[in-house]
Amino acid sequence: MDVINIFLTSDLGESLEDFVHDQRRFTFDQMGPEGPKRLVEGPMWAFVDWVMPELAGLELCRRLRADPRTIDAHVTMVLEEDNPEDRRRALRAGADDYVVGPLTRTAVLDRVLALQSRTSERQATRRYELGALTIDMSSLQARWNETPIVLRPNEFRLLRFLAENPNRVLTREDLIAGLGKREPAIDERTVDVWIGRLRRAIKAAGGGNPLRTVRSLGYVFDLG
Amino acid sequence: MDVINIFLTSDLGESLEDFVHDQRRFTFDQMGPEGPKRLVEGPMWAFVDWVMPELAGLELCRRLRADPRTIDAHVTMVLEEDNPEDRRRALRAGADDYVVGPLTRTAVLDRVLALQSRTSERQATRRYELGALTIDMSSLQARWNETPIVLRPNEFRLLRFLAENPNRVLTREDLIAGLGKREPAIDERTVDVWIGRLRRAIKAAGGGNPLRTVRSLGYVFDLG
DNA sequence: CAGGCTTGTGACGCGATTGTGACTGGATTT
DNA sequence: AAATCCAGTCACAATCGCGTCACAAGCCTG
Structure with a gap:
């Protein structure tokens, strides 16, 4: 199974909706009522958007960590603003990385590419x-x-x-x-x-x- | 500056009054009329007791977040009872963590120790x-x-x-x-x-x- | 749908922890 | 030197927390 790079954001934005296309899809069917609103993903990455702005993101992160399908995914949280508390919370919830949103298409693409290049190195790190x-x-x-x-x-x-x-x-x-x-x-x-x-x-x-x-x-x- | 662990509680209890002593002290002089009733603190932690049980605690939490002296403090709210509504409110107000009271002095101290190890992880380990x-x-x-x-x-x-x-x-x-x-x-x-x-x-x-x-x-x- | 595997929970017992009184021996004072 | 004081240590009891077991419910698999 490939390494999945997951982006968690509370503001996915319309512009990203079709950013990833023609890819296989899976659903987080166990997510429950507070689960992701939309899920856009490809073989190497996924964008997860959630409904509740505050807790659901962290909660989602924890569930992704517990789910065997995504247990070794690289989870990046998209933070609304850059403050140390959110950063700390995100990392504590199991996120591997964070970026400060909102994200433009190009910024995300850069990020994904950077992650892909790190993927091989990460294989050894896993x-x-x-x-x-x-x-x-x-x-x-x-x-x-x-x-x-x-x-x-x-x-x-x-x-x-x-x-x-x-x-x-x-x-x-x-x-x-x-x-x-x-x-x-x-x-x-x-x-x-x-x-x-x-x-x-x-x-x-x-x-x-x-x-x-x-x-x-x-x-x-x-x-x- | 060291990381400060702040405990917010509406029921500090007499027994905690002199729990931390002979330490440097500062006052939250900007707190206003709804501010803390008592503040007991040391170099690494502080216990803040407030008058109004409900709103003042959350408000206090936000002010602590805004105050440059405590902007990177680790704030723990002590909740009267364990219900999801209060938990969410506490976290939304900027609290990092919560515990369900009431707490004994020893339990609080142990808690502080455990928190210090967590909050200082990005700095050199304590x-x-x-x-x-x-x-x-x-x-x-x-x-x-x-x-x-x-x-x-x-x-x-x-x-x-x-x-x-x-x-x-x-x-x-x-x-x-x-x-x-x-x-x-x-x-x-x-x-x-x-x-x-x-x-x-x-x-x-x-x-x-x-x-x-x-x-x-x-x-x-x-x-x- | 049956059977086995996994997992959360209450109960139980034991061992670890800790405060205390008593005793002892050395230090200090008169 | 005698009297007093004080710290170190031990044994003991009460308490507290942990490890473990059996059981039941849930979950997956065939």
């Missing part, structure tokens, strides 16, 4: 190497010293999110949000079970325990 | 380096010459507070207050036990004893 642990995002396979770790979907997402934020305490809330599970609300204690199952899976592959519990706060992926 | 001792606030991990020190939560809080005020005698009262323990009242002699446990943990990691006892006064973290 692999986390954290000590003995490697996570290959293209085959969705995690290994401990070449030994495959048998993971269920949710455990894989959890491991990926933890590995993306090594040496950082992640609260149970962070983890729930990071896996894109906002609806319905998840009990925080459930995270304990996730961690337990993930630890067991790693151990079953002969691995150690890189997941440290920080009492009354959350968990850390210890690296180094 | 980290104390005191001779052979390093305290990494993002992973909540202390080390002595790269050797991890196994600390329980309270010991970590104690070490952090001591390390924040090196070469300064801290009374037992200071330490109790600095760790946010006011309810219930803590016997001052208990601090002796905390120090003892902390020393033992450092020694177990092959470390020395940077904690000097000042008889009849308190303890100092010796540096240099």
Whole structure:
């Protein structure tokens, strides 16, 4: 599967409507009532427009992160204006990059081209190497010293999110949000079970325990 | 300027009144008649209590956003109850995060610690380096010459507070207050036990004893 | 549509954490 | 030197949070 570059914008603009044409299409059918209003996409990129200006964009970003079809997409958020808060929020929601809108056709095209050139480099980057642990995002396979770790979907997402934020305490809330599970609300204690199952899976592959519990706060992926 | 973590709450509670002490202070003098009732703050965080429960909080949040002194602060709103409407309003007003109250002093302090690690990610990660001792606030991990020190939560809080005020005698009262323990009242002699446990943990990691006892006064973290 | 796999949740028990009183030994004072 | 003071340490109990299990509902697959 090709790398998809996804642009999230709350103001897609008529001018972009036919910017991408004659391409295959897929729909984010799981998006729900607050989902994208329009979706224009091609094999290497997609533009997603949403209805609600504020939260839906971040929420959409999280869902894209959780969806296996777009889990390794390159997500760019289009910000209304350039302020540090929006930037921070976007990145925290899982966006890889951001640009400040509104976008002209040429600006987007430049951006897409730049992303495409980075794509090959990104192919190599789509692999986390954290000590003995490697996570290959293209085959969705995690290994401990070449030994495959048998993971269920949710455990894989959890491991990926933890590995993306090594040496950082992640609260149970962070983890729930990071896996894109906002609806319905998840009990925080459930995270304990996730961690337990993930630890067991790693151990079953002969691995150690890189997941440290920080009492009354959350968990850390210890690296180094 | 350091990142400030601001907690907005309509129910600060008496117990938090002197939670942060002996720190530099500034006032939000532009706040106007609906401004904060009390402001308790330190170099890295602030608790703002307001009079009107509903609108004033949101308004305050917007003003903090506009004020150059707090423009890049991390604002957390404390919500009375957990409903999506309030959450959306809080975020729309510029809040970065929210928690559902009421909060205990220790819980708030822990929260601040976790937030510091997140908000400072774009800067150099928050980290104390005191001779052979390093305290990494993002992973909540202390080390002595790269050797991890196994600390329980309270010991970590104690070490952090001591390390924040090196070469300064801290009374037992200071330490109790600095760790946010006011309810219930803590016997001052208990601090002796905390120090003892902390020393033992450092020694177990092959470390020395940077904690000097000042008889009849308190303890100092010796540096240099 | 049946069967298995996945996942969220309540319950349970255990272990970790922590405040406290008591005891001890060294330091300080008278 | 005796008396007093004070810090270090230990054992213990109460509490709190975490790991784990079993179960049920959901989801996917054939």
